[in-house]
Amino acid sequence: MDAHIAQKSPYATPVQAGKDYYWCACGLSKAQPFCDGSHKGSAFTPTKFHATEDKTVYFCGCKQSASQPLCDGAHKALA
Numbered sequence: 817m818d819a820h821i822a823q824k825s826p827y828a829t830p831v832q833a834g835k836d837y838y839w840c841a842c843g844l845s846k847a848q849p850f851c852d853g854s855h856k857g858s859a860f861t862p863t864k865f866h867a868t869e870d871k872t873v874y875f876c877g878c879k880q881s882a883s884q885p886l887c888d889g890a891h892k893a894l895a
Contacts, residue, residue, distance in 0.1 A: 819879035826887035839885030
């Protein structure tokens with residue numbers, strides 16, 4: 817089962833040191849890039865991201881990244 821492509825670009829998201837974030841792996845969440853439970857009943861589970869510093873990170877929007885939950889540029893190869 818392939819994930820739904822939420823968007824063909826990353827989500828630039830400010831994160832706070834010490835906080836956990838749960839990235840949507842299925843692509844169906846209405847709260848992109850974060851999980852809202854839309855995966856329930858599927859093979860998908862959210863991916864935990866623990867911020868070690870205050871900064872902006874780029875969460876994958878296409879759900880095809882090999883570096884999930886972060887963008888690796890995989891969206892550039894999508895049709």
